[in-house]
Amino acid sequence: MKNRVMKAIIVDDEPHAIKVMSSLLEHYKNIKIVASYAKPEAALAEIARVKPDVIFLDIEMGYIDGLTMADLFNQQHFVDIIFVTAYAHYAVQAFDVKAIDYLLKPVQKKRLDQAIERLVTTRQARINGKDEVEPEGQHLHIVSFDHLEVRNQDGKRMLWRTKKARELFYYLWLTDDRKANKSVIIEKIFPEKDEAKALALLHTTVYQLRRGLADLGFSESIIFSQNKYRLATSLMSDLERVETLLLKGLADDKELDEIARLYKRDFLGDEAYDWALSTQHQLRNRAFTVVSGYMEQRLREGHFTFSDESLALLMYLNSLSEQGAGLIIEILSRQNRRSELVHFFNGFKTLLAKELKTTPSKELLSMYDEAMLQ
Structure with missing residues (x-):
């Protein structure tokens, strides 16, 4: 794993920023830049084909933010995210969605070294010598009486970043996927929020779940299709x-x-x-x-x-x-x-x-x- 070359794409609405990041990443033998995009919708359209391992993603991109884009990317292909931003106040939100790291512009080589090392370490721990797919015969074990707990077959527990992440997981588990429409989920899980805020929270929460499940070895466990979310993994409860x-x-x-x-x-x-x-x-x-x-x-x-x-x-x-x-x-x-x-x-x-x-x-x-x- 440590010697494996990871495919990377850069998404930033500033061409100069793409050029700078490309220049910095050229020095890493385990990173290969396979594409760069100034328009996030173009990256979204091609992610299923390109299948990158990591995205260096700008947070401030005009009409759409990188936090929302992170979830949209992962709806099509599970991928690690390293956020890049000129604003320090996004740091907390970046970690809320369990990004690998966030980098402040102008990016310093020392910080980029740390981010790449964290990326390698995280992927090594997640994969542990196996392919990045759900291992055959593996199940998620769900405890729903007495206390709430989700763990893999090795006993590793799901770490809930927020209460809403846990609630959303149990909702998806219990709800027929025909009823797990995005608008219905927002109504059930975020009833007190206005539509725009609720949608942003849903994207963040789904991203958290995907990261948590990937840490347990289930990296493709939440599928988004026809405006509906569903759990797509073997479960025991x-x-x-x-x-x-x-x-x-x-x-x-x-x-x-x-x-x-x-x-x-x-x-x-x-x-x-x-x-x-x-x-x-x-x-x-x-x-x-x-x-x-x-x-x-x-x-x-x-x-x-x-x-x-x-x-x-x-x-x-x-x-x-x-x-x-x-x-x-x-x-x-x-x-x-x-x-x-x-x-x-x-x-x-x-x-x-x-x-x-x-x-x-x-x-x-x-x-x-x-x-x-x-």
Whole structure:
């Protein structure tokens, strides 16, 4: 990799700046300038054909900025970006989109040396001796219950530059690509922003995601086509397993305990994404129906040795349900756990009074009294 010649293009609306950068880059044996463009739209039209490894991209280019162009380039061909600017205040934005580096005009050779070294190091770490494509048989692993996490098969975690980058990833993962229209994404992810600002933020956020996924070895994972974004990589998730268990039903206590381990907290945790609330509620309701139904069936068969984790899951899924409370009363009673039974029922009564301003039904009180007499 270190000896590989990297194809570079220069995009700058000032011909003199192109000439200066070309002259500087000629001294690097591992950089080959294959094209230069004074018009960014011309570079965009040819990037799929030229397929550069790196773009030296001006930020200030009149009617369109380099930050936006960076995303447009990567919609067609994943490429490393080194920004070039006459304005220092763009530095933070450049790193927000995970550029390899940014260089201030006039470019100094020492800084260019550092940028090229950073480029080589980054590409070496990313590729690690493999082709720049998704390795065969590799998957992204997504955690969506308890906490949010994305990692590759080696356990390397996705680093989220912003909360919006994480939200956009989960939105693309959950949304049918037919619904992932750019305008719909803006409406869902950036509802508080005006159209121009939201579009710029979307481009920046997509760029961040592409960089983060490339760092995990998935460099072509977000595809833009027909004005829609979609994730284009193999995925494995805890949601997939939870939905499989809920769809087929629980076969035994081992599967009940498995879903209890997975479903420690709500789907997507504490992230109250408006677009995900209906999915979150549906999953919770389905899980409660399946778990409570399994426990009722097993109790009728004379089985009551459920784990504490499964009892906690039942009440977590619907802490105000008398159906769930009745099951726990019966189970704790059969397990001869009187003190835990008293503690649970007192807590349930307190919760009903606080949340619903009510008390347990006569039927539930009778069940509890009967259990305490046994």
